Amino acid sequence: MKHRFLSILFMSAVMLPGGHIVCAQSPYFSIFDSFERPPKPGAGIVVIHQPESLRQFVGTRIDSENIDVENGKTYLITEGYRVQVYSGNNPRTSKGDATDKQHKINELYPDIKTYVVYNAPFWKLYAGDYRSYEEASHMLRSLREAFPQNKKEIYIIEDKIRLLLD
Numbered sequence: 001m002k003h004r005f006l007s008i009l010f011m012s013a014v015m016l017p018g019g020h021i022v023c024a025q026s027p028y029f030s031i032f033d034s035f036e037r038p039p040k041p042g043a044g045i046v047v048i049h050q051p052e053s054l055r056q057f058v059g060t061r062i063d064s065e066n067i068d069v070e071n072g073k074t075y076l077i078t079e080g081y082r083v084q085v086y087s088g089n090n091p092r093t094s095k096g097d098a099t100d101k102q103h104k105i106n107e108l109y110p111d112i113k114t115y116v117v118y119n120a121p122f123w124k125l126y127a128g129d130y131r132s133y134e135e136a137s138h139m140l141r142s143l144r145e146a147f148p149q150n151k152k153e154i155y156i157i158e159d160k161i162r163l164l165l166d
Helices: 002-013 033-036 054-059 092-109 133-144
Strands: 068-072 073-088 114-119 122-130 155-164
Touching: 054 114, 073 133, 092 114, 092 122, 092 133, 122 133, 122 155, 133 155
Parallel strands: none
Antiparallel strands: 068 073, 073 122, 073 155, 114 122
């Protein structure tokens, strides 16, 4: 019973009423502030008894190995999906082919992040950071239409992805 209560409290701390996720570093609002507001007519009152240290802890971002900060932006590193657009192992042309396709994708889809990766002996080009297979499959179809000559080598892979937190 106590475990279930803690699970509900945790989920309440993560979600706002209406299903919107709370920003992790919002200095003006916490889940506890929403509970302490005067209720609307006909609504109940929620009272939370807890140590002040717990209140200070909720909503603060913890540094860990799956958090990356680059150019002042914070990213969460997690499991997800990317679309592999190119893979080549010709030492003379593969790097150029990968970067050429990267530039074309950046022109067509400027909001999609692309990655050229060298893992000997292969140069590979990945596009996107997708949490679900369905999101990646939409991009897969778009890229196959944009590059019909390479549509057999474009496919979805599981990979570590970077999600913007800020």
